[in-house]
Amino acid sequence: MVKIHLLATVIHDGKTLEKGHQIEITAPQAHRLVNLGVAEIIESSQVDNPTDISNWTKKQCEAELTSLGISFDPKLKVADLRDLILKAREGDDEHTDVSLxxxxxxxxxxxxxxxxxxxxxxxxxxxxxxxxxxxxxxx
Missing domain, CATH: 1.10.720 (Transcription Termination Factor Rho, Rna-binding Domain; Chain A, Domain 1)
Structure with missing residues (x-):
């Protein structure tokens, strides 16, 4: 299970959850919300994979992009920052993230x-x- 903090109001399992709420959900559900840019992971019982950036915070993403020499808008959502990292790592210009x-x-x-x-x-x-x-x- 993964504990997340909601960055926007969402409908999850038929319930409306307001921005700011913290909930515990399955890893796939959490990653979907994180990829949409409406949540961030607070705590995970999952074993961390160093190449998996899906649970990185905005600060971690910004640090990685800076270390890769990639300029970015500091106003971007964490999901957008993660996408920039993935594009840089994969070198795939045609990769499209639903969140973008x-x-x-x-x-x-x-x-x-x-x-x-x-x-x-x-x-x-x-x-x-x-x-x-x-x-x-x-x-």
């Missing part, structure tokens, strides 16, 4: 995958729908 997709890109991808969505849904809801669909495709 624009609303237009999200809507286009959901349409391509024939996933129904409402036009008045928030960007975070669209990201969650896409992540859920991509997870189903990988199973």
């Amino acid at each position: 997709m624009s609303r237009e890109e999200l809507e286009q991808k959901l349409t391509e995958l024939a996933v129904p969505f409402s036009g008045d849904s928030s960007d975070d809801v669209l990201r969650q729908l896409l992540l859920d669909e991509l997870d189903e495709d990988n199973e």
Whole structure:
């Protein structure tokens, strides 16, 4: 189990959880919320993998980017910073992180995958729908 701190209001397991709440959830659930940029990991009972940056704090990400000589906007969310690190490590310019997709890109991808969505849904809801669909495709 992983303890997280919510950086935004989210709907998790059918419950609305306000920004600032701390909850304990499974590692995959935690990493999904972290990748969306709406949570950060506080404590994990999982064995840390030094190459796994999914639970790094914003300060850790900033330090790594600085050490790699990569300039970045300090206003970026932790998920965006992690993506920059992954891109630098992989050298993959075509890698796209769902958390960095624009609303237009999200809507286009959901349409391509024939996933129904409402036009008045928030960007975070669209990201969650896409992540859920991509997870189903990988199973």
